[in-house]
Amino acid sequence: MRGRALVTGATAGIGNAFARELARRGHDLVLVARDTKRLESVAAGLRDKHRIEVDVITADLTTDEGLGAAVNALTDTARPVDLLVNNAGSSLAAWFGTTDIADEDRQLDLMVRAPMHLMDAAIKAMTGRGHGEIINVASVAAFTPRGTYSAHKAWIVNISRWANIQYADAGVTVMALCPGFVRTEFHQRMGVDPNSSVPRWMWLKADKLVKAALDDLDKRKAVSVPSVRYKVLATISQYAPSSIVARAARRGR
Ligand SMILES: NC(=O)c1ccc[n+]([C@@H]2O[C@H](COP(=O)([O-])OP(=O)(O)OC[C@H]3O[C@@H](n4cnc5c(N)ncnc54)[C@H](OP(=O)(O)O)[C@@H]3O)[C@@H](O)[C@H]2O)c1
DSSP states (O other), X not given: OOOEEEEESTTSHHHHHHHHHHHHTTXXXXXXXXXXXXXXXXXXXXXXXXXXXXXXXXXXXXXXXXXXXXXXXXXXXXXXXXXXXXXXXXXXSSOTTTSOHHHHHHHHIIXXXXXXXXXXXXXXXXXXXXXXXXXXXXXXXXXXXXXHHHHHHHHXXXXXXXXXXXXXXXXXXXXXXXXXXXXXXXXXXXXXXXXXXXXXXXXXXXHHHHHHHHHHHHTTXXXXXXXXXXXXXXXXXXXXXXXXXXXXXXXXX
């Protein structure tokens, strides 16, 4: 039993798979996303099925108000959060240099600023209690030079690697989860259809991904890359010349 878990982006895709698996394992939950109706519906389903406590927080994590609401839940000493899943994320369809810089600012806020603030609050609360776990959902894109999305994910992987070492003795495990392509709402929200460019074998299932991630968390890994195929690809990406990796990576989005 890990107690209460807070999952950002819990209404769809990978975050929703985390919420369902953690509920199945008996965790109480705090679910964060922007769409209140959808949050309430997910929460009601999980309460009914698993007899757990589920709180919802409607929050746009790119705003100070939204971020503050999620931080408050992490610092609430009466209802401590033992596992933070920093998952909410999105991507722009166009490459940096052609996008609107205001959209890039929002992306930076969602992909880097929000997880940084939530991690800060969680680490302070968890080290005080002497235990806690944080999963930062990154991507195998962190290992390839591919515009701002991969740069944001590289930041998350780097800080997770460091925090995993830094806070181990304080009883806090921090892990970056690096999925490959997963069938979720992510690409549809981006307005792209990756089916023509991404072969079938490259797609992962969110439920399987989450179980592999939780196994790696139990092993206190700093970086989790589920599936053998993506372990191989991630290793190649890190050691092959970056120009070759970038050319190959440009094919899929
Ligand atoms: N799918 C992939 O192939 C893939 C691969 C590698 C890594 N990832 C990463 O996995 C994570 C989850 O992606 P996904 O594929 O599961 O995406 P998804 O299916 O589009 O779900 C995104 C979730 O994040 C929430 N969200 C989006 N913007 C938000 C904001 N500003 N504030 C609060 N919540 C927000 C959404 O709910 P609302 O719209 O209601 O806010 C939704 O619950 C992301 O960090 C992504 O970069 C995805």
